[in-house]
Amino acid sequence: xxxxxxxxxxxxxxxxxxxNGGLPKGSVTGISGxxxxxxSIFSLHFILEGARKGQKSVxxxxxxxxxxxxxxxxxxxxKKEFEEFERRGLIIIKCFDYNKYEKIHEDLLDKIHDDxxxxxxxxxxFNCFFASNYEFESKVDMAIKRxxxxxxxxxxxxxLTTLLTLEDGKESNFNIPYLVDGMINLDYLDLxxxxxxxxxxxxxxxxxxxxxxxxxxxxxxxxxxEDSWEG
Amino acid sequence: xxNIKNYVLNNLFLSKRVIIDKPGFIIHCASAFYGLKQSKxxxxxxxxxxxxxxxxxxxxxxxxxxxxxLYYKIxxxxxxxxxxxxxxxxxxxxxxxxxxxxIFESFSSAGMSIGDNVSFNENNxxxxxxxxDNIISRKTKDLSLFCGIVSGVLSYFCGMNIEAKSLNNEKIxxxxxxxxxxxxxxxxxxxLAKYNKSNLPIKNNSHNPIYPSLKDLMKFNKVRHKEGKHWxxxxxxxxxxxxxxxxxxxxxxQNDLLHLLKQSLLKSSEKRxxxxxxxxxxxxxxxxxxxxxxxxxxxxxxxxxxxGEISCHFISAPITSGDFLFQSLILNGYLNYILNRKYYFxxxxxxxxxxPKIKIIYEMKEKGPL
Numbered sequence: 001x002x003x004x005x006x007x008x009x010x011x012x013x014x015x016x017x018x019x020n021g022g023l024p025k026g027s028v029t030g031i032s033g034x035x036x037x038x039x040s041i042f043s044l045h046f047i048l049e050g051a052r053k054g055q056k057s058v059x060x061x062x063x064x065x066x067x068x069x070x071x072x073x074x075x076x077x078x079k080k081e082f083e084e085f086e087r088r089g090l091i092i093i094k095c096f097d098y099n100k101y102e103k104i105h106e107d108l109l110d111k112i113h114d115d116x117x118x119x120x121x122x123x124x125x126f127n128c129f130f131a132s133n134y135e136f137e138s139k140v141d142m143a144i145k146r147x148x149x150x151x152x153x154x155x156x157x158x159x160l161t162t163l164l165t166l167e168d169g170k171e172s173n174f175n176i177p178y179l180v181d182g183m184i185n186l187d188y189l190d191l192x193x194x195x196x197x198x199x200x201x202x203x204x205x206x207x208x209x210x211x212x213x214x215x216x217x218x219x220x221x222x223x224x225x226e227d228s229w230e231g
Numbered sequence: 232x233x234n235i236k237n238y239v240l241n242n243l244f245l246s247k248r249v250i251i252d253k254p255g256f257i258i259h260c261a262s263a264f265y266g267l268k269q270s271k272x273x274x275x276x277x278x279x280x281x282x283x284x285x286x287x288x289x290x291x292x293x294x295x296x297x298x299x300x301l302y303y304k305i306x307x308x309x310x311x312x313x314x315x316x317x318x319x320x321x322x323x324x325x326x327x328x329x330x331x332x333x334i335f336e337s338f339s340s341a342g343m344s345i346g347d348n349v350s351f352n353e354n355n356x357x358x359x360x361x362x363x364d365n366i367i368s369r370k371t372k373d374l375s376l377f378c379g380i381v382s383g384v385l386s387y388f389c390g391m392n393i394e395a396k397s398l399n400n401e402k403i404x405x406x407x408x409x410x411x412x413x414x415x416x417x418x419x420x421x422x423l424a425k426y427n428k429s430n431l432p433i434k435n436n437s438h439n440p441i442y443p444s445l446k447d448l449m450k451f452n453k454v455r456h457k458e459g460k461h462w463x464x465x466x467x468x469x470x471x472x473x474x475x476x477x478x479x480x481x482x483x484x485q486n487d488l489l490h491l492l493k494q495s496l497l498k499s500s501e502k503r504x505x506x507x508x509x510x511x512x513x514x515x516x517x518x519x520x521x522x523x524x525x526x527x528x529x530x531x532x533x534x535x536x537x538x539g540e541i542s543c544h545f546i547s548a549p550i551t552s553g554d555f556l557f558q559s560l561i562l563n564g565y566l567n568y569i570l571n572r573k574y575y576f577x578x579x580x581x582x583x584x585x586x587p588k589i590k591i592i593y594e595m596k597e598k599g600p601l
Binding site: 188194195 | 441512515
């Protein structure tokens with residue numbers, strides 16, 4: 001019997017190639033990087049690609065109000081497509097502040113877990129919520145870790161593929177990189193011009209590309225480009 | 232049996248090395264072994280071309296024989312300084328042969344291929360090394376620097392002065408029969424407390440896109456590690472303990488050749504700057520220069536340009552007893568190219584109060600492009 005891992009394409013062609021065609025179906029993947037590097041834009045690609053395949057896709061943002069998300073979507077050529085999918089109910093965007101999210105967090109994850117029509121989920125950003133809401137004492141730290149593990153349990157079911165954005169530099173990452181099935185790192189370097197790089201240090205059940213690739217952000221979103229000093 | 236012996240010797244007697252690579256500084260740590268103490272050395276990367284051009288220009292100026300002797304002395308002082316960090320004693324007899332071979336073999340990892348093929352005779356403390364394609368000498372066609380290094384190592388571990396010579400560009404021999412040339416007069420004692428305080432920053436510097444580490448430059452494909460060496464584009468970069476450039480300056484000064492060192496370093500870096508900076512935007516090139524030097528371990532650089540003067544502030548800079556002249560001249564060449572003007576090195580100030588800092592001033596004395 002040949003066992004094949006089913007995959008959910010991210011929607012950025014040369015990045016899908018780096019992970020054998022997409023993220024493993026049913027997995028939880030973290031995407032990390034410093035502020036402004038393109039994590040949210042990456043998430044939009046993931047959500048949009050799901051909608052293109054007729055999958056109900058949910059984008060939860062815990063840091064920005066709705067108008068900021070709209071402004072972000074509007075910079076790209078795919079904005080009309082995105083809006084149409086939202087109108088048809090294939091893309092659902094929810095924005096919460098931390099206080100509200102803290103109250104509904106468990107129920108929301110239960111609902112997402114129970115709604116088998118939801119195939120793709122993004123939580124942007126996942127670790128910030130825990131880092132900002134709780135003090136770093138050892139007992140509370142343990143409680144948070146338990147909450148995160150429980151959240152992961154709810155997120156893992158065979159039909160839901162989840163992408164969690166993780167901010168770099170937070171005081172505690174609560175071992176999230178160990179819990180996720182995959183990690184995508186985005187980074188940038190200022191050498192007079194900004195250069196961006198994507199690398200995939202971890203992706204379970206995948207023979208991922210071990211080398212990083214340069215990327216840029218254009219009107220079409222994220223696009224892999226040729227390394228500037230190679231050759 | 233040989234494998235067991237090697238395993239025991241490797242794990243009990245040979246030092247383990249760790250590299251700490253943070254934005255602006257690179258530290259090589261070697262753990263303690265048998266008589267040697269743990270040592271930490273601050274390293275900065277230079278372009279091999281600077282040393283090649285310097286040696287070639289020196290040979291051209293003073294002749295091959297005088298230049299060879301100059302570089303022999305530099306090489307011997309170079310390695311004596313390295314070994315002084317560990318304050319070691321001579322190894323016990325049963326280890327000596329093994330240790331000496333291993334030290335020279337480890338040279339291969341630093342780009343010295345003479346370490347590839349080593350024959351040491353412990354009965355008469357003589358050694359033969361074979362290898363071409365050594366850094367610097369592969370282009371200067373002169374092995375005198377490495378002869379000095381070999382002599383220094385052997386003298387140190389055998390407890391007596393042993394000189395070395397090259398037979399061609401591929402073979403070095405060292406034994407007690409070679410006529411006395413030079414005994415290193417580098418200070419045996421390095422003030423490690425002062426060195427560590429000035430050069431080993433306590434705070435961890437986290438990743439910063441403007442101030443990258445060497446690892447960041449490698450991650451972004453600006454520096455490549457290939458065949459045991461580091462390359463910046465197609466230029467080889469070589470690691471040096473921060474006190475080594477001063478050895479060059481000292482010997483050039485003692486031989487009234489400081490003007491030659493200054494001219495050579497300036498021209499070499501101006502020439503190389505053409506491959507690194509595109510001169511489309513001065514501010515972009517200045518940022519690139521800061522980022523590159525930071526990744527190569529020079530410290531975090533802030534450049535201020537004000538009419539006829541440039542001030543370069545290095546934070547977490549490498550501090551030694553010297554005046555940073557070598558590095559200042561290389562930086563001078565880059566700035567001249569980026570700004571398309573002739574600036575001259577004017578002064579350097581060092582501060583080691585809280586955070587080690589170096590401030591270098593360049594002045595424009597002539598108007599008009601390079």
